Amino acid sequence: xxxxxxxxxxxxxxxxxxxxxxxxxxxxxxxxxxxxxxxxxxxxxxxxxxxxxxxxxxxxxxxxxxxxxxxxxxxxxxxxxxxxxxxxxxxxxxxxxxxxxxxxxxxxxxxxxxxxxxxxxxxxxxxxxxxxxxxxxxxxxxxxxxxxxxxxxxxxxxxxxxxxxxxxxxxxxxxxxxxxxxxxxxxxxxxxxxxxxxxxxxxxxxxxxxxxxxxxxxxxxxxxxxxxxxxxxxxxxxxxx
Amino acid sequence: xxxxxxxxxxxxxxxxxxxxxxxxxxxxxxxxxxxxxxxxxxxxxxxxxxxxxxxxxxxxxxxxxxxxxxxxxxxxxxxxxxxxxxxxxxxxxxxxxxxxxxxxxxxxxxxxxxxxxxxxxxxxxxxxxxxxxxxxxxxxxxxxxxxxxxxxxxxxxxxxxxxxxxxxxxxxxxxxxxxxxxxxxxxxxxxxxxxxxxxxxxxxxxxxxxxxxxxxxxxxxxxxxxxxxxxxxxxxxxx
Numbered sequence: 001x002x003x004x005x006x007x008x009x010x011x012x013x014x015x016x017x018x019x020x021x022x023x024x025x026x027x028x029x030x031x032x033x034x035x036x037x038x039x040x041x042x043x044x045x046x047x048x049x050x051x052x053x054x055x056x057x058x059x060x061x062x063x064x065x066x067x068x069x070x071x072x073x074x075x076x077x078x079x080x081x082x083x084x085x086x087x088x089x090x091x092x093x094x095x096x097x098x099x100x101x102x103x104x105x106x107x108x109x110x111x112x113x114x115x116x117x118x119x120x121x122x123x124x125x126x127x128x129x130x131x132x133x134x135x136x137x138x139x140x141x142x143x144x145x146x147x148x149x150x151x152x153x154x155x156x157x158x159x160x161x162x163x164x165x166x167x168x169x170x171x172x173x174x175x176x177x178x179x180x181x182x183x184x185x186x187x188x189x190x191x192x193x194x195x196x197x198x199x200x201x202x203x204x205x206x207x208x209x210x211x212x213x214x215x216x217x218x219x220x221x222x223x224x225x226x227x228x229x230x231x232x233x234x235x236x237x238x239x240x241x
Numbered sequence: 242x243x244x245x246x247x248x249x250x251x252x253x254x255x256x257x258x259x260x261x262x263x264x265x266x267x268x269x270x271x272x273x274x275x276x277x278x279x280x281x282x283x284x285x286x287x288x289x290x291x292x293x294x295x296x297x298x299x300x301x302x303x304x305x306x307x308x309x310x311x312x313x314x315x316x317x318x319x320x321x322x323x324x325x326x327x328x329x330x331x332x333x334x335x336x337x338x339x340x341x342x343x344x345x346x347x348x349x350x351x352x353x354x355x356x357x358x359x360x361x362x363x364x365x366x367x368x369x370x371x372x373x374x375x376x377x378x379x380x381x382x383x384x385x386x387x388x389x390x391x392x393x394x395x396x397x398x399x400x401x402x403x404x405x406x407x408x409x410x411x412x413x414x415x416x417x418x419x420x421x422x423x424x425x426x427x428x429x430x431x432x433x434x435x436x437x438x439x440x441x442x443x444x445x446x447x448x449x450x451x452x453x454x455x456x457x458x459x460x461x462x463x464x465x466x467x468x469x470x471x472x473x474x475x476x477x478x479x480x
Contacts (some may be wrong), residue, residue: 003342005341006338006341006342007342009338009341010327010330010338013334014327014329014330017329017330017370018329080325080327080328081321081323081325082325082326082327084286084291084321084325085319085321085325085326085386087290087291088289088290088291088314088319088321089314089339089342089343090311090312090314090315090342090343090344091311091314091342092310092311
């Protein structure tokens with residue numbers, strides 16, 4: 001697996017060789033932070049020293065931003081034909097998939113970490129529970145990883161970046177809405193509670209919420225990691241056939 | 242060195258490559274000819290392991306690309322058609338990336354990169370991004386990355402495409418000078434190229450090998466005729 005390193009370096013550096021990375025980072029921070037301060041977020045009105053009002057929008061913000069990061073992973077290689085060069089180099093498909101995926105994930109992690117001034121603001125204004133902040137950030141990074149796994153897979157399915165973006169967005173939206181209370185209430189009204197519960201268990205939101213409450217449950221971590229591994233496994237299968 | 246046995250590739254109902262077999266030894270420069278769509282690129286993609294054949298096999302140095310893909314890919318250098326690359330990287334970054342994947346250590350990457358930059362005369366554009374290069378330079382970058390690890394087998398899909406006559410000549414001389422210790426396959430549309438550097442010609446048409454001989458023997462089929470006339474008679478009568 002040591003060939004993952006050059007793939008990772010090239011892909012991660014690739015974000016910064018064009019203005020894409022800077023546009024993305026600024027847009028992500030501006031939009032996610034404005035949402036927290038908006039009247040929907042009510043960051044000040046809540047009167048609580050926490051980032052709850054900031055992280056609550058993450059599943060929504062990721063819905064648009066992660067497909068934007070993931071769409072180029074494979075579509076771009078397929079469109080330009082460089083995939084032929086890549087796969088005639090002495091690497092396995094798995095190494096290429098993992099290297100590219102980790103680069104995208106590292107980039108998203110960077111975007112999330114750049115929001116740390118929000119945490120410092122809260123710490124300046126009040127005395128937040130740092131345990132909850134740490135677990136929220138951990139949850140956000142893990143959730144970003146799962147979104148990206150889905151988007152990397154959709155990117156491998158097409159050489160058109162727009163299709164890849166839209167398809168990724170739809171898949172992520174499906175996985176997100178499963179956990180929204182309006183949707184689960186509806187499911188519970190038509191399905192047995194056990195089945196409805198099982199379905200909503202496949203949602204990003206259900207598992208992310210625990211992190212924002214300061215609960216680091218191995219089950220939630222396993223959910224994000226196994227979803228990621230599963231999508232990457234499918235990703236390898238798609239590319240090899 | 243390179244051995245191709247009965248390769249078959251279908252796209253839907255169309256048979257792109259239909260039982261192609263040949264052998265290339267060390268020291269050979271094989272010219273791979275055929276009309277567009279005859280299956281040249283498809284055959285090369287199967288030899289390099291990028292496409293999986295429906296049946297048949299391709300071996301390099303006795304190793305099957307289907308069973309030992311990574312080992313086989315270490316042995317050859319490949320220039321895909323129209324030399325795809327990563328447009329936002331500079332020549333130096335791109336070659337460094339390939340060298341790293343080829344297993345050179347980070348602190349000794351400059352040695353092979355400098356060697357191929359000199360060999361293919363890329364020094365003036367070393368720090369330029371690939372998207373700003375002319376077609377000729379891009380083609381040479383593609384050629385340079387295929388030579389980085391000094392492979393025993395070279396597979397070149399239209400290596401002189403887009404080059405001006407001087408550059409063509411240079412690339413041909415370069416291929417010729419390396420040929421003694423390598424097995425080279427190059428596909429081309431330019432028949433004079435075959436006369437100039439190849440010591441063997443394969444013509445494929447509709448997915449089948451219709452000629453496999455030396456350029457001299459091909460010429461002897463119709464004494465006095467030009468190679469492209471012979472090519473036309475052979476590939477037309479076949480269709």
